[in-house]
Amino acid sequence: xxxxxxxxxxxxxxxxxxxxxxCGCSTEFGAEPNTNVCPVCLGLPGALPVLNEKVVExxxxxxxxxxxxxxxxSTFYRKNYFYPDLPKGxxxxxxxxxxxxEGFLEVKTxxxxxxxxxxxxxxxxxxxxxxxxxxxxxxxxxxxxFNRSGVPLMEIVTYPDIETAxxxxxxLVLLRKTVRYLGVSSGxxxxxxxxxxxxxxxxxxxxxxTKVEIKNLNSFRSVRRALEFEINRQxxxxxxxxxxxxxxxxxxxxxxxxxxxxxxxxxxxxxxxPEPDLPPLTLTDEYIEKIKETIPELxxxxxxxxxKEYGISEDYAHEIAxxxxxxxxxxxxxxxxxxPKEVSNYLMVNIMKFINENGKSIKxxxxxxxxxxxxxxxxxxxTISKNIAKSVLEESLSSGKTPSQIVEEKGxxxxxxxxxxxxxxxxxxxxNPKPVSQYLEGKKQVMGFLIGQIMKKTRGKANxxxxxxxxxxxxxxxx
Amino acid sequence: MDILxxxxxxxxxxxxxxxxxxxxIAEQMINAIKQxxxxxxxxxxIDFDAVIKRAEELDTKKDKSGVLFGVPIAxxxxxxxxxxxxxxxxxxxxxxxxxxDATVVEKLKNAGALIVGKTNMDEFAMGSxxxxxxxxxxxxxxxxxxxxxxxxxGSAAAVKANEVIASLGSDTGGSIREPAAxxxxxxxxxxxxxxxxxxxxxxxxxxxxxGPFGKTVKDTAIMLNxxxxxxxxxxxxxxxxxxxxxxxxxxxxxxxKIGVIKEVQDFKLQEEVKNSFNDTVKALQNAGAxxxxxxxxxxxxxxxxxxxxxxxxxSANLARFDGVRxxxxxxxxxxxxxxxxxxxxxxxxxxxxxxxxxxxxxxxGYYDAYYLxxxxxxxxxxxxxxxxxxxxxxxxxxxxxxxxxxxxxxxxPLQMYMNDIFTIPISLAGLxxxxxxxxxxxxxxxxxxxxxxxxxxxxxxxxxxxxxxxxLGGKNGI
Numbered sequence: 001x002x003x004x005x006x007x008x009x010x011x012x013x014x015x016x017x018x019x020x021x022x023c024g025c026s027t028e029f030g031a032e033p034n035t036n037v038c039p040v041c042l043g044l045p046g047a048l049p050v051l052n053e054k055v056v057e058x059x060x061x062x063x064x065x066x067x068x069x070x071x072x073x074s075t076f077y078r079k080n081y082f083y084p085d086l087p088k089g090x091x092x093x094x095x096x097x098x099x100x101x102e103g104f105l106e107v108k109t110x111x112x113x114x115x116x117x118x119x120x121x122x123x124x125x126x127x128x129x130x131x132x133x134x135x136x137x138x139x140x141x142x143x144x145x146f147n148r149s150g151v152p153l154m155e156i157v158t159y160p161d162i163e164t165a166x167x168x169x170x171x172l173v174l175l176r177k178t179v180r181y182l183g184v185s186s187g188x189x190x191x192x193x194x195x196x197x198x199x200x201x202x203x204x205x206x207x208x209x210t211k212v213e214i215k216n217l218n219s220f221r222s223v224r225r226a227l228e229f230e231i232n233r234q235x236x237x238x239x240x241x242x243x244x245x246x247x248x249x250x251x252x253x254x255x256x257x258x259x260x261x262x263x264x265x266x267x268x269x270x271x272x273x274p275e276p277d278l279p280p281l282t283l284t285d286e287y288i289e290k291i292k293e294t295i296p297e298l299x300x301x302x303x304x305x306x307x308k309e310y311g312i313s314e315d316y317a318h319e320i321a322x323x324x325x326x327x328x329x330x331x332x333x334x335x336x337x338x339x340p341k342e343v344s345n346y347l348m349v350n351i352m353k354f355i356n357e358n359g360k361s362i363k364x365x366x367x368x369x370x371x372x373x374x375x376x377x378x379x380x381x382x383t384i385s386k387n388i389a390k391s392v393l394e395e396s397l398s399s400g401k402t403p404s405q406i407v408e409e410k411g412x413x414x415x416x417x418x419x420x421x422x423x424x425x426x427x428x429x430x431x432n433p434k435p436v437s438q439y440l441e442g443k444k445q446v447m448g449f450l451i452g453q454i455m456k457k458t459r460g461k462a463n464x465x466x467x468x469x470x471x472x473x474x475x476x477x478x479x
Numbered sequence: 480m481d482i483l484x485x486x487x488x489x490x491x492x493x494x495x496x497x498x499x500x501x502x503x504i505a506e507q508m509i510n511a512i513k514q515x516x517x518x519x520x521x522x523x524x525i526d527f528d529a530v531i532k533r534a535e536e537l538d539t540k541k542d543k544s545g546v547l548f549g550v551p552i553a554x555x556x557x558x559x560x561x562x563x564x565x566x567x568x569x570x571x572x573x574x575x576x577x578x579x580d581a582t583v584v585e586k587l588k589n590a591g592a593l594i595v596g597k598t599n600m601d602e603f604a605m606g607s608x609x610x611x612x613x614x615x616x617x618x619x620x621x622x623x624x625x626x627x628x629x630x631x632x633g634s635a636a637a638v639k640a641n642e643v644i645a646s647l648g649s650d651t652g653g654s655i656r657e658p659a660a661x662x663x664x665x666x667x668x669x670x671x672x673x674x675x676x677x678x679x680x681x682x683x684x685x686x687x688x689x690g691p692f693g694k695t696v697k698d699t700a701i702m703l704n705x706x707x708x709x710x711x712x713x714x715x716x717x718x719x720x721x722x723x724x725x726x727x728x729x730x731x732x733x734x735x736k737i738g739v740i741k742e743v744q745d746f747k748l749q750e751e752v753k754n755s756f757n758d759t760v761k762a763l764q765n766a767g768a769x770x771x772x773x774x775x776x777x778x779x780x781x782x783x784x785x786x787x788x789x790x791x792x793x794s795a796n797l798a799r800f801d802g803v804r805x806x807x808x809x810x811x812x813x814x815x816x817x818x819x820x821x822x823x824x825x826x827x828x829x830x831x832x833x834x835x836x837x838x839x840x841x842x843x844g845y846y847d848a849y850y851l852x853x854x855x856x857x858x859x860x861x862x863x864x865x866x867x868x869x870x871x872x873x874x875x876x877x878x879x880x881x882x883x884x885x886x887x888x889x890x891x892p893l894q895m896y897m898n899d900i901f902t903i904p905i906s907l908a909g910l911x912x913x914x915x916x917x918x919x920x921x922x923x924x925x926x927x928x929x930x931x932x933x934x935x936x937x938x939x940x941x942x943x944x945x946x947x948x949x950x951l952g953g954k955n956g957i
Contacts, residue, residue, distance in 0.1 A: 039579050043799045045572065046559045046581060046678040048713050078795050080841070082818055089798020144803075271841035273850055276684035276792055278714050 007162035020150035022049030033145035041150035043087030063100025076275040085128035098122030107170040165227035210244040310340035494549025501549040505534035521637035525596030545591025556597040571825030581678020590705035598633025628658030653902025656914035660878035660927025671909030672717035675710030683789035727942035733767030738871035755918035762950035773867040781904035787853035794837030878927035
């Protein structure tokens with residue numbers, strides 16, 4: 001029997017509200033240390049928390065988008081522990097009844113679709129940030145930045161339904177897409193807006209193995225690497241007759257190995273109890289309905305609809321639907337041009353390449369649906385060839401000029417005037433007697449060379465269909 | 480004109496008329512404090528220059544309409560006042576200067592009050608005699624050998640000694656009512672949620688409530704007018720319509736139903752307290768009220784319930800005092816030792832005891848048996864009161880079973896806790912209650928009676944209290 005991994009994720013999603021969860025301080029990232037602070041988020045004596053309504057709205061929205069039940073009454077608790085960057089000596093969080101319970105996300109992996117269940121989603125405050133002057137255990141002193149103290153988080157806890165590193169990765173990717181679709185979080189892992197802890201064990205059969213926690217994974221790649229390494233490490237250990245120790249590990253980004261955390265393992269008793277400063281959070285059915293109405297079509301739904309409605313490839317649909325901006329861009333252009341396949345092609349090949357190379361976003365480019373239509377119409381009317389169209393598109397992306405402007409200015413208009421083409425063909429036949437005689441001897445392959453010569457002379461502007469038709473006629477007449 | 484003996488109502492009207500300037504009022508108060516406070520020791524922090532400056536500012540004000548215009552008021556040292564030392568009676572906050580005003584301080588300032596200084600208290604409001612102050616004892620102005628009660632002992636003593644006209648205290652399990660009774664002044668604990676707690680250094684958040692001390696019932700009503708109201712900075716404060724708490728004062732109470740709690744009779748009362756209770760009942764009947772017996776079956780569980788819930792909340796509320804960001808820091812060899820040394824030196828014995836109790840009752844494996852169970856019994860106590868109030872308009876019972884005791888005479892913490900046996904049940908239910916002076920014992924020590932109103936029915940409560948005050952002989956104790 002094979003060893004089977006069992007994996008669960010705990011993901012902290014930073015909610016993108018303008019102000020903190022319990023006070024009016026700004027949540028801006030990267031401000032001067034300790035400038036976005038007040039008595040409340042510094043935990044000064046006598047200060048009290050007041051719940052930010054926007055946090056409730058975002059939490060509800062995310063819960064609904066993750067197919068969760070929104071609890072009409074949820075409560076806040078104090079989670080007690082001492083740490084210098086936790087100014088009150090407790091974190092205000094949710095415990096017995098979170099804002100959202102029991103949902104799922106369906107991810108696509110190389111082995112097909114899989115539903116990963118979500119246990120709970122609760123809203124809470126972030127702590128400040130400790131900055132050590134060196135190694136945490138040897139550092140003589142540390143700095144604390146309380147700008148992050150009180151920034152709102154929603155913690156998403158999955159069931160241990162995940163069995164591979166790929167599934168974990170795809171879950172995170174889909175979660176990030178979802179939060180970005182909803183606009184409730186930037187989803188930037190590098191900026192800490194999405195933080196992931198994983199729990200993993202391996203076992204044969206029904207009884208679960210010893211659980212190991214891997215903390216502070218701060219990129220999608222890290223999650224994948226950490227899990228791949230850890231699954232392998234646990235299986236190899238067990239195969240050699242070893243034992244898995246229940247512990248917390250972290251990923252060494254340099255080597256890609258997970259290692260036990262160097263901090264002392266203490267048995268934590270957080271002494272949770274209901275937060276007396278905050279009444280229970282109650283939400284009405286009308287409120288929940290209203291939030292539900294604001295939820296846009298989500299990535300998976302959009303992807304499927306694009307395949308069905310526009311007949312574009314599954315791969316393209318998946319990539320286009322990954323970002324709501326790209327999806328909206330695509331759909332507008334597809335509708336206006338009536339040529340979704342062409343749009344998806346140019347979008348995924350040329351436009352995305354331009355965006356990636358220039359570090360731009362789809363919103364920043366001037367080449368929109370209108371320009372798309374112009375470009376495709378130019379091809380349709382045989383004004384330009386598909387080949388020329390590519391360079392017109394590239395030119396339009398970088399210069400901001402419209403396709404017709406470019407065609408006009410550069411004189412790229414395709415030559416469809418048969419008289420003009422005939423003239424060029426006559427020249428080419430005259431200048432290339434050897435290939436011509438080869439053709440007449442039955443070597444049809446030289447056609448490509450002759451067409452190439454025609455294009456060269458017309459700087460690509462000759463309509464290739466017309467050109468080859470006339471060329472064949474003229475060559476046949478020579479027989 | 481001597482303003483020291485006047486009520487807040489009178490002082491405000493004198494100051495408003497310009498008959499006496501606020502500066503002169505301030506000077507009179509400062510002289511009185513200088514003269515008396517070396518003996519009473521009601522104040523922890525007082526800045527005479529700042530008081531004079533503030534008085535002068537008030538004198539230049541065109542708008543003198545504030546309900547407390549020019550009235551010298553003291554506040555308990557657990558309320559934050561900007562740029563003023565705020566210690567909550569603890570060494571761990573010694574030297575801590577607050578960067579902001581508590582909502583009540585803002586409101587007092589808006590009402591034109593002259594805030595004189597910060598009064599002594601039991602450390603973090605934990606105590607019933609002010610002997611747990613980290614700094615010094617406060618003496619009962621009636622007899623300096625006796626405690627003023629606590630934890631708002633300084634605020635009660637300052638009013639009794641005529642060092643200020645009125646003051647603010649905070650009441651978690653009786654910390655306004657008990658010192659009011661011991662000192663012979665009037666002390667009101669409003670309904671939980673009536674007054675914002677923003678800026679009040681928390682002891683037990685679900686119980687803490689700020690309230691006034693005054694020489695008369697009407698003064699406490701005027702004070703409540705100034706400080707009450709919903710505060711967007713405190714989610715536990717309650718949105719209610721603005722009312723005038725003096726509105727029913729002087730209206731007769733004929734036909735009002737007053738409950739006497741059956742279970743209170745199970746407790747031993749000092750003879751004079753018992754007599755004064757009977758006098759109070761008679762006074763109510765004389766005024767036309769109907770007195771009847773009601774039952775609070777779970778009354779006897781109030782003390783143990785309180786001593787689980789309050790320390791549990793306190794253990795979390797006091798976690799922020801760790802020496803990292805402000806207040807006392809005693810450096811150790813590492814972080815953990817710095818925590819330990821700071822908190823060992825910074826907190827007094829009673830505070831440590833309650834932190835330990837609270838930490839224990841919230842621990843894994845004990846939570847259900849202690850905290851959760853206590854919360855359920857608290858609900859039962861609240862239900863008992865709700866039932867009683869379906870029959871009566873107010874309750875009457877002694878504030879304390881005895882009069883004040885001598886400084887240093889109670890060393891057993893449990894015996895000390897017993898002082899609050901009649902005030903704690905009301906706190907657990909969040910009800911408004913007032914303690915008014917109704918007599919004295921053989922030694923001349925004041926006796927206080929407690930009247931308890933329905934939730935948010937302070938207006939009616941003050942109406943009834945005023946009637947008793949008038950029936951039993953008027954202002955400023957007996």
